[in-house]
Amino acid sequence: MRSLELTLSRRRVLAGAAGLSFAAAAAGLWSRVRAAPRITITEGNMQPMPIALPDFVGGGLPDPAMARSVTQIITANLQRSGLFAPIDQAAYIEKITNIDQVRFPDWRQINAQALVTGTLSRQPDGRLGARFRLWDVFAAQYLDGKEYSTPPDNWRRIAHLISDAIYERLTGEKGYFDSRVVFIDESGSKERRVKRLAIMDQDGANVRYLTRGDDLVLTPRFSPSSQEITYMSYSQGQPRVYLLNIENGQREVVGNFPNMTFSPRFAPDGQRVIMSLQQGGNANIFLMDLRSKATTRLTDTAAIDTAPSFSPDGSRICFESDRGGRQQIYVMGANGGPAQRISFSDGAYSTPVWSPRGDYIAFTKQAQGRFAIGIMKPDGSGERILTDGYHNEGPTFSPNGRVVMFFRDPGGSAGPSLFTVDVTGRNEQRVPSPSYASDPAWSPLLR
Amino acid sequence: MSTGRTISIGGASTSRRDAWTFGVSIAVHVVVLGWGALTFAARPLTSESAPLPIDIITVSEFTQLTAGSKTAPKAAPPIANALGERKPVDDAAAAVAKTDVHAATDVQATEPTPPKPDKKKSEPQPDLIAEAIKKDLAKAEPKKAEQKSEQKKPDTKAEKKVEAKAEAKPAPKKEQPKFDPRQVEALLDKRTPQRVAATGNVVNSAVGLGVPNASGKELSASERDAFARHLHKCWIAPPGRPNDGKILVPVTIRLKMDRTLAAPPQVEMRATDAYTRALMESTVRAIIACQPYTMFSLPNYESWKELGIDFDPDMFGG
Numbered sequence: 001m002r003s004l005e006l007t008l009s010r011r012r013v014l015a016g017a018a019g020l021s022f023a024a025a026a027a028g029l030w031s032r033v034r035a036a037p038r039i040t041i042t043e044g045n046m047q048p049m050p051i052a053l054p055d056f057v058g059g060g061l062p063d064p065a066m067a068r069s070v071t072q073i074i075t076a077n078l079q080r081s082g083l084f085a086p087i088d089q090a091a092y093i094e095k096i097t098n099i100d101q102v103r104f105p106d107w108r109q110i111n112a113q114a115l116v117t118g119t120l121s122r123q124p125d126g127r128l129g130a131r132f133r134l135w136d137v138f139a140a141q142y143l144d145g146k147e148y149s150t151p152p153d154n155w156r157r158i159a160h161l162i163s164d165a166i167y168e169r170l171t172g173e174k175g176y177f178d179s180r181v182v183f184i185d186e187s188g189s190k191e192r193r194v195k196r197l198a199i200m201d202q203d204g205a206n207v208r209y210l211t212r213g214d215d216l217v218l219t220p221r222f223s224p225s226s227q228e229i230t231y232m233s234y235s236q237g238q239p240r241v242y243l244l245n246i247e248n249g250q251r252e253v254v255g256n257f258p259n260m261t262f263s264p265r266f267a268p269d270g271q272r273v274i275m276s277l278q279q280g281g282n283a284n285i286f287l288m289d290l291r292s293k294a295t296t297r298l299t300d301t302a303a304i305d306t307a308p309s310f311s312p313d314g315s316r317i318c319f320e321s322d323r324g325g326r327q328q329i330y331v332m333g334a335n336g337g338p339a340q341r342i343s344f345s346d347g348a349y350s351t352p353v354w355s356p357r358g359d360y361i362a363f364t365k366q367a368q369g370r371f372a373i374g375i376m377k378p379d380g381s382g383e384r385i386l387t388d389g390y391h392n393e394g395p396t397f398s399p400n401g402r403v404v405m406f407f408r409d410p411g412g413s414a415g416p417s418l419f420t421v422d423v424t425g426r427n428e429q430r431v432p433s434p435s436y437a438s439d440p441a442w443s444p445l446l447r
Numbered sequence: 448m449s450t451g452r453t454i455s456i457g458g459a460s461t462s463r464r465d466a467w468t469f470g471v472s473i474a475v476h477v478v479v480l481g482w483g484a485l486t487f488a489a490r491p492l493t494s495e496s497a498p499l500p501i502d503i504i505t506v507s508e509f510t511q512l513t514a515g516s517k518t519a520p521k522a523a524p525p526i527a528n529a530l531g532e533r534k535p536v537d538d539a540a541a542a543v544a545k546t547d548v549h550a551a552t553d554v555q556a557t558e559p560t561p562p563k564p565d566k567k568k569s570e571p572q573p574d575l576i577a578e579a580i581k582k583d584l585a586k587a588e589p590k591k592a593e594q595k596s597e598q599k600k601p602d603t604k605a606e607k608k609v610e611a612k613a614e615a616k617p618a619p620k621k622e623q624p625k626f627d628p629r630q631v632e633a634l635l636d637k638r639t640p641q642r643v644a645a646t647g648n649v650v651n652s653a654v655g656l657g658v659p660n661a662s663g664k665e666l667s668a669s670e671r672d673a674f675a676r677h678l679h680k681c682w683i684a685p686p687g688r689p690n691d692g693k694i695l696v697p698v699t700i701r702l703k704m705d706r707t708l709a710a711p712p713q714v715e716m717r718a719t720d721a722y723t724r725a726l727m728e729s730t731v732r733a734i735i736a737c738q739p740y741t742m743f744s745l746p747n748y749e750s751w752k753e754l755g756i757d758f759d760p761d762m763f764g765g
Contacts, residue, residue, distance in 0.1 A: 036699065037666045038755035043679045083686060113683070113732055136728060138735040139711075143728075172722030173687035402687065424686070 046426070048085040049170065051078060052112035052137075054096045055089070056130070059121035066155060067120040070130065073159035074116070077177045077203065078166065080420075081403075082427025087112055099133050104140045112137050114170060118162070120155075127151055130158045134166055144169040156205060157446075164445075176398040177202060180443045181405065182220045182229055185209065186415050186436035193415075197231060199246065202398075202442070204432035210244060219263060222443040225270030229441075230254065232262045241275050243290070255288050255295060263306045268314045274298075276306040285319055285336075298336035309353045309361075310334070311378070318342075318352045318361050318378070329363055331378060342380030351394055354378070356444075357401030360423065364393045364406075373406045375423060386425040394438065399445045405431065407438040506668040510676070666743075666750045673742035674754075682733035684760040685725045694723060696730050696758040704748055706739040730758045 053075045058067030078084035093106040099117035107115050118132035127149050134144040146165050148158050157178065164175030185198040185207075197210040197217045210229070211217055220231035227246040232239055241254040241264040254264065254273055262283075264275040271290055276283045285298045285308045299305040303323035310317055318331045324341065327348040332339035343349040347367025354361055360375040365385070372388040373395050386404060395406045402423055409416035415436025421428040431437075697716060701709040712734045718724035734756070743751045 036753040036755045037671075037750065038697075038757060039666075039671050039674055040757040040759055041675055041678050041682060042759045042761065043675075045680055045683050047683060049683045111736075113736070136732065138732045139728065168721065170725060171685040171687050172720065172725035173685070400687075422686075 048079075048083050049113050050087055050111050051084045051114040051116065051166075051170075052087050052092065052107055052110065053078075053089075053116045054092055054094075056118040056120045056132075057096065057099060059119060061120060061122055061128075062152060066128075070120055070155065070159045070162075071118075073156060073203070074163045074166070077160065077163035080203070080429050081167065082422050082429075083167075083171060099131065102135055104135075104137055107135075107137045114143075114166075116162075116166060120158075122152075123149065128155055128158065130162065132162050132165070134169055156201065160201070160203075173402065174400045174445070176400045176403060176442075176445070178446050179399050180446065181418070181431070181440050182210070182222060182443065183407075183418060183433070183440040184217060184220070184438045185434065186438060187213075190413060190415070197229070197244070198434075198437075200433070202431075207434050210246065210249070219439055219441075221265045221441045223266045223270045224268055224444050228270075230264040230266060230273055232264065241273065243273075254290070255293065263308065265309055267310050268312055274308045274310065274317065276304075276308070285317070296336075298332070299339070305330075307351050311354045312356050312358045316378070318354055320350045320352055327366075329361065329376075329380075342376065342378070343383075344380065345383065353395055353397060355397045355401040356399055359401065362395035362397060362404050364395065373404060373421065375404070384423075384425065386421045386423070387419070387428055392419075394440065396440050396442045398442050405440045405442055407440060409438070506672050510669060510672050514676075666747065666754075670742055670744070670747070670751070674740060677740065677742060678733060678737050678756070681737035682729065682758065684729050684758070685722065687722050687725075694726065694760060696723075696727055696760075698730050698734065698756045698758065699753065700734055700756065701753050702740065702743075702751060704745065704752075706741055706743055708735065708738055709752075711735075726758070726760060730756075 053071055055071045056067040058064060061067060075086045079086050087110055091110045093109060094103050096102065096117050099119055102115060102117060113136070115135040115137050116132055117135070118130060120128065120130045123129045128151070130148045130150075132145060133142065135141070136143050144165060146162070148161055150158055160178040163177040167173070167175035167177065179202045180199055181202055182197065182199045185196045186193050187196075188194045194213040195217055196213040197220055198207055199210060200207040211233075215233050215235040218232045220229050222229060229244045229246060231242055231244065233242050234240075235242070239260045239262055241261045242251055243254055244251045254275070255261065257277055260278040261275050262278075264273050266273055267287070272287055273290060274285060274287045277286050282302055283304045283306050284300055285305050287296045287298055288294070298308075298317065299319075299321075301321070301323050303321050305319055305321045305323070308317050308319040315334055316331055317334055318329055319339075320327050321330050321339070322328075323330075327350050328341055329343040329349045329352045330339035330341050342361075343363070345365075345367075347365050349363050349365055351364045352361050353363075355375075359377065361378055362373065362375045365372045365374050370388055370390055371392045372385045373392045374383060374385040376383040387406070389408070390411060391409045392406055393409070395404045397404055398420075403420050404423065405418060405420045407416040407418050416438040418431035418433055418437045418440050419428060420431055431440075696714060699713045699715060703709045712731050714727045714731065716723075716727070718727055740751075
């Protein structure tokens with residue numbers, strides 16, 4: 001019995017000693033970790049990331065230059081985003097023949113932080129097959145890789161999808177390259193300007209005209225959930241809001257209102273359209289259900305309330321109103337009710353549009369004869385002018401909320417053109433278009 | 448009665464136990480109070496941190512000033528140009544060779560060069576004092592010789608032995624350096640100062656050394672600032688900062704003495720979303736791309752061989 005007690009006590013002593021030694025070791029390790037001096041890096045380089053994009057390896061393609069074209073589209077997409085700096089191919093040391101084997105020191109030597117390798121080949125069924133690999137050069141590790149298959153005439157879309165995959169993996173955000181832009185194509189002299197509804201890829205390629213130019217069209221807006229566009233047209237003498245199906249070209253009038261309707265925009269669910277209805281000298285905001293045709297009045301003031309835009313969660317609506325004497329931006333609930341003014345600086349604010357991320361509201365600001373495109377937080381704070389001059393108007397957000405597209409009309413005999421600027425205001429780019437272009441609306445990502 | 452006896456016995460037992468308990472209590476109290484008195488005794492107030500030099504301007508300002516600016520106006524020509532050309536001594540060994548060296552040891556070691564025959568110098572000038580001394584010595588010597596002959600007669604054998612020994616081993620004549628106060632100057636080391644290391648391989652520039660609470664292994668503020676500015680150039684953070692909350696990426700790095708990474712950087716957090724993952728990867732890329740970190744001084748290796756870095760992408764929001 002005694003020996004048992006002794007044994008137990010020894011065990012306890014041993015266990016206690018082991019526990020103590022473990023605790024001491026842990027404490028020592030912790031103190032060692034804690035002892036290392038800590039340095040905080042609060043600033044970073046705002047330069048774009050150097051990235052190497054050697055030509056895709058082609059195999060059995062109908063057009064041998066197609067592999068290089070895919071690479072060039074990806075390169076242009078990434079460069080236009082302002083976040084990447086593709087390195088000139090003349091500087092490359094290694095020639096890629098196997099996309100799964102790369103010599104990192106060769107790419108490190110030209111200071112490439114990321115490397116994209118890929119192949120484009122014709123599959124037995126006649127479709128195009130594309131594979132790509134994304135590498136972290138300095139960490140010498142594989143980051144991402146995907147395979148795509150598509151009909152040969154859709155090869156540009158493969159390039160946009162790969163661009164999105166690279167963008168998303170390196171920034172942690174969704175891309176915006178596989179998307180389209182609907183806009184007003186303007187041609188002819190200033191006196192006899194023909195305005196047509198047109199659609200193109202976000203990089204300006206694949207332009208397609210949706211109307212013939214017989215009627216004046218304005219303010220097209222994409223549906224967030226279907227291949228539909230809502231816009232305003234003077235087709236029957238009276239400005240009306242229309243719905244247009246991009247796929248089959250069918251068109252219909254939204255609602256049956258006695259007066260002019262304008263500034264339409266889809267609700268986030270794609271089932272409702274919010275717009276302005278003229279009533280005498282005033283305009284108020286209405287919401288219409290596209291299925292039931294039920295209409296709800298959201299504002300009732302003796303002022304011009306227009307340009308409504310839903311928040312991405314559908315809970316709030318921002319709009320412009322001159323109820324305070326001058327055009328300013330207001331925010332109200334999705335069901336109407338009291339509105340809160342959020343813009344207070346000098347000047348007139350108009351065309352507010354809520355970011356798909358929900359973090360900003362973009363607007364046009366007119367002050368001292370100049371038109372600026374800016375953003376502010378939904379509570380009105382953090383106003384930031386992204387571009388300023390004459391005459392900027394009509395902002396629309398990219399699907400990921402990082403880029404704002406707008407049109408700039410320099411006046412005189414020249415016509416408007418489309419531009420993009422990122423939300424930092426640092427990267428402004430002109431968007432190519434076949435002729436003058438205005439009133440852009442960015443689509444969601446294609447599915 | 449039996450009950451009373453029992454009580455009395457029990458009372459005696461209880462009182463003894465009380466006394467024993469009381470004694471133990473006193474002993475325990477004494478021990479505890481004594482331990483407390485020793486442990487919580489007032490100590491002289493000493494600063495825990497090592498003394499540091501205090502700059503009037505901030506470190507950031509100082510480093511900004513010393514970093515220079517491309518847009519700064521051209522400075523006036525340096526005054527030093529008017530003072531003549533500067534002759535830098537690049538080769539320390541050559542500097543030693545050029546300078547005349549008159550070390551005390553060299554004076555003894557150098558072999559005397561044969562004097563050139565000079566008739567004027569070969570004819571010594573008559574020294575009157577020396578001649579007078581010689582005459583005195585000549586008079587004294589015959590007397591000494593007489594005295595010696597008288598003393599040698601009784602013990603000639605012993606004298607012969609001593610002389611034989613002396614003849615067998617003639618003592619070598621060793622020239623001992625004579626101290627000449629007029630040549631003290633030659634004892635001085637006239638070499639150009641060339642030492643860059645006080646002791647060891649490198650100079651320890653820790654200013655706080657030499658006091659009881661000194662610590663020479665702390666990263667200086669200038670090194671921290673230079674490190675942050677260096678890393679700033681390499682860090683390209685992804686722009687998509689989420690709106691909810693602040694993200695801080697803690698990374699631990701270990702460096703070798705050549706100021707390069709001893710191991711891949713360790714990110715001390717897990718990615719919860721795509722943005723955090725991209726952010727973490729950007730920090731690792733920056734650390735790898737930015738090496739070597741030459742701003743760290745070798746004597747302070749212990750202070751920077753392991754570093755914790757917190758990357759704060761706050762300004763990258765958009």
